[in-house]
Amino acid sequence: MPFRSIHQQLTVALLTGFLLLMGAGSVMLYRSIRSTLYHRLDERLQVEALTLIAFTKQEKTYIAVGFDDDFIEDFDEKIATKFYQLWTPDGGVLQRSGSLNETDLPARFGTLESPEYWDFLLPNGNPGRAIGLRFVPDADKVDRRHWNPDLQLGLVVAGDRSDLQATLGAFRTSFSAFSMLTVTAGVLLVWVSLRRALRPLQQVASEADRIDVQSLDHRFPTERLPAELSPICRRLNDLLDRLQASFNRERRFSSDIAHELRTPLAELQSIAEVEIEWGEPAHKNSYREVLGISLDMNRIVEQLLALSRCDQGTLPVYPQNISLAEAVRNQCASIGSVVERKHIDLKLDVPEELDVRSDPTLMASLLSNLIGNAAAHSPSRGEIHVRLKESDGRFHLVICNTCTDLTREDLPRLFDRFWCKDSARSMDGHCGLGLSLVQALCGVLNYRVQVGLSAESRFEVRLSGSTHSVSAKPVEPALPGC
Amino acid sequence: MRVLVVEDSRRLRASLETALTRAGYSVDSTGDGNEGLWHAKANSYDAIILDIMLPGLDGLSLLDALRRSGGNAQVLLLTARDSVEDRVKGLDFGADDYLVKPFALRELLARLRALCRRSYHRKSALIEISDLSIDLNRKTVTRGGAEIELRPREYQLLEYLALRRGELVARAEIEAHIYPDELDLMSNSVTSAICMLRKKLNVGSAEPLIQTRRGMGYVFDMETKCHSDPSISN
Numbered sequence: 125m126p127f128r129s130i131h132q133q134l135t136v137a138l139l140t141g142f143l144l145l146m147g148a149g150s151v152m153l154y155r156s157i158r159s160t161l162y163h164r165l166d167e168r169l170q171v172e173a174l175t176l177i178a179f180t181k182q183e184k185t186y187i188a189v190g191f192d193d194d195f196i197e198d199f200d201e202k203i204a205t206k207f208y209q210l211w212t213p214d215g216g217v218l219q220r221s222g223s224l225n226e227t228d229l230p231a232r233f234g235t236l237e238s239p240e241y242w243d244f245l246l247p248n249g250n251p252g253r254a255i256g257l258r259f260v261p262d263a264d265k266v267d268r269r270h271w272n273p274d275l276q277l278g279l280v281v282a283g284d285r286s287d288l289q290a291t292l293g294a295f296r297t298s299f300s301a302f303s304m305l306t307v308t309a310g311v312l313l314v315w316v317s318l319r320r321a322l323r324p325l326q327q328v329a330s331e332a333d334r335i336d337v338q339s340l341d342h343r344f345p346t347e348r349l350p351a352e353l354s355p356i357c358r359r360l361n362d363l364l365d366r367l368q369a370s371f372n373r374e375r376r377f378s379s380d381i382a383h384e385l386r387t388p389l390a391e392l393q394s395i396a397e398v399e400i401e402w403g404e405p406a407h408k409n410s411y412r413e414v415l416g417i418s419l420d421m422n423r424i425v426e427q428l429l430a431l432s433r434c435d436q437g438t439l440p441v442y443p444q445n446i447s448l449a450e451a452v453r454n455q456c457a458s459i460g461s462v463v464e465r466k467h468i469d470l471k472l473d474v475p476e477e478l479d480v481r482s483d484p485t486l487m488a489s490l491l492s493n494l495i496g497n498a499a500a501h502s503p504s505r506g507e508i509h510v511r512l513k514e515s516d517g518r519f520h521l522v523i524c525n526t527c528t529d530l531t532r533e534d535l536p537r538l539f540d541r542f543w544c545k546d547s548a549r550s551m552d553g554h555c556g557l558g559l560s561l562v563q564a565l566c567g568v569l570n571y572r573v574q575v576g577l578s579a580e581s582r583f584e585v586r587l588s589g590s591t592h593s594v595s596a597k598p599v600e601p602a603l604p605g606c
Numbered sequence: 607m608r609v610l611v612v613e614d615s616r617r618l619r620a621s622l623e624t625a626l627t628r629a630g631y632s633v634d635s636t637g638d639g640n641e642g643l644w645h646a647k648a649n650s651y652d653a654i655i656l657d658i659m660l661p662g663l664d665g666l667s668l669l670d671a672l673r674r675s676g677g678n679a680q681v682l683l684l685t686a687r688d689s690v691e692d693r694v695k696g697l698d699f700g701a702d703d704y705l706v707k708p709f710a711l712r713e714l715l716a717r718l719r720a721l722c723r724r725s726y727h728r729k730s731a732l733i734e735i736s737d738l739s740i741d742l743n744r745k746t747v748t749r750g751g752a753e754i755e756l757r758p759r760e761y762q763l764l765e766y767l768a769l770r771r772g773e774l775v776a777r778a779e780i781e782a783h784i785y786p787d788e789l790d791l792m793s794n795s796v797t798s799a800i801c802m803l804r805k806k807l808n809v810g811s812a813e814p815l816i817q818t819r820r821g822m823g824y825v826f827d828m829e830t831k832c833h834s835d836p837s838i839s840n
Contacts, residue, residue, distance in 0.1 A: 155735050254620070386707045390618055390684075390709065391617040394617075398711065401628070418708065557649055
């Protein structure tokens with residue numbers, strides 16, 4: 125659709141309709157006036173023809189035409205604004221007006237009841253109109269013995285229609301000017317009227333533009349709205365009320381459930397620790413499992429809480445100057461036991477120093493999830509390569525690990541909450557929230573995270589961000605490939 | 607050391623009681639805020655472990671009431687709320703420390719030890735008096751390099767006296783701190799414990815550490831042995 129706004133569509137429709145109506149009306153009016161003028165001209169020609177017919181009589185041996193050019197001055201040679209010509213039944217010219225000056229008029233005839241009218245160019249070069257008919261001249265009243273009812277003469281009377289043409293021309297000019305003025309005024313009137321009339325709609329549109337997930341408390345004003353928009357805005361406000369309540373419930377749910385789980389988790393953990401420390405030796409291993417489960421559950425609760433806070437925009441950010449290089453090295457050191465147990469080849473390509481301005485806690489959480497995931501998901505005797513560099517005021521961290529169970533179809537789902545590849549579901553402490561949290565934290569810190577999978581079964585995560593500042597911005601989707 | 611636990615979760619309260627008792631503390635506990643305030647005002651505790659969400663009277667209100675009444679026991683708040691605002695609020699109400707659930711028992715015990723040291727104006731976990739060394743964290747005692755085996759109550763008594771080194775500690779205070787639920791008016795448990803403690807501490811050493819002030823209490827301080835006070839005896 126070329127015009128996407130109601131304003132534009134209405135303007136085009138109204139103007140088009142207006143122009144069409146103006147055009148049709150103008151044409152109809154012009155035709156009516158033209159028809160009237162022509163009708164009057166035809167009537168005059170008919171009167172003149174009938175006059176000439178009245179003066180044409182059948183005599184005993186000849187046709188008597190009882191008028192001459194002096195009778196009607198216009199037929200005179202000098203004035204020459206009207207013309208007539210009479211023909212005998214055999215096509216011979218019986219008489220012509222002096223204005224013709226030996227030229228002939230076109231011989232076209234209708235009947236007395238239905239004469240023929242046509243336009244043509246007069247001998248004087250002016251536009252003309254003619255009437256042509258056949259008639260039987262009447263006999264003299266005194267002697268009707270010689271009257272032949274079959275004796276038909278042909279008569280053509282023509283007149284100048286220059287005046288009519290000029291009148292019609294002047295009318296066309298005036299009407300065109302009037303139409304243009306009317307159209308121009310109409311365009312302005314339509315534009316201004318629509319603009320005023322649609323202003324409430326535009327206000328509603330701009331109000332709607334201001335509403336997003338973070339501003340669900342915004343409501344449409346319902347006072348002084350047109351009758352058509354008022355019920356729509358009321359219904360929208362009702363919908364926003366329900367949507368806001370739903371969002372708040374959903375946000376509180378994650379936060380509430382995490383809080384509610386903390387006390388039973390504390391109970392579970394403390395019972396397990398007491399039994400591990402002072403309980404029956406035979407039960408200690410079981411309680412160690414219980415403690416492990418409670419710690420895993422606590423990790424999920426903490427991740428859910430962090431995600432909830434990211435969603436609500438309430439996660440505090442305390443920017444400081446931190447050594448990202450040292451943080452990366454420390455995190456790599458923390459996976460040392462896993463690396464050793466699985467005989468993973470861990471390579472670090474990290475500069476001696478690389479400082480960034482960021483929140484140390486959130487950065488630690490990011491690194492813990494990314495590097496921890498690499499260690500957890502690498503197969504035995506796999507490789508992990510961690511590269512860190514800085515360029516143009518941005519840090520670039522790339523963590524690449526051997527990965528045999530992911531496919532490219534999995535990549536878009538990696539950031540989904542609680543998504544786990546089947547092979548990862550049995551891994552302790554991994555419930556599918558790690559990368560979701562990474563994505564959410566990147567949104568808070570204005571970092572960019574991308575994932576990719578190479579043909580050589582290497583999974584790669586790229587994390588980049590400004591070394592100078594942090595601010596909340598959205599993150600980008602998955603890479604097409606490493 | 608005497609500790610009050612105010613926690614409405616029965617299971618958690620039971621675990622804490624077990625852990626603290628095993629760690630050598632005398633423990634009072636309740637699951638109600640009003641009852642907790644009554645305990646805190648009626649007794650002298652070295653530390654109070656206080657949950658925030660309590661029936662009857664919430665933890666912060668209890669803490670506020672305790673501080674307004676002049677109670678200055680060290681208070682460690684336990685809670686599921688971990689926001690900065692909640693921590694600041696708790697500390698502003700008069701708490702000395704804050705621990706978020708769930709927690710490691712080891713961390714709770716370590717924080718408790720730190721609070722107890724603070725209540726006796728101590729920063730170090732090691733008390734050294736001449737050749738006697740008391741490690742408050744490991745709950746071990748050595749004299750002249752040799753470790754001295756003490757029963758839990760004996761250690762608690764020694765620790766209490768050593769933390770109040772140089773002060774006259776009344777018998778009633780010892781009873782309240784070390785034997786809160788066990789004594790009647792005729793009990794001589796304190797005397798027996800002091801006697802046993804002296805024997806174990808004084809083995810191989812001529813320097814007595816615990817002096818008796820007859821009718822008043824005990825003083826733990828080697829330096830006072832130089833004073834010629836007839837009321838002082840070993």
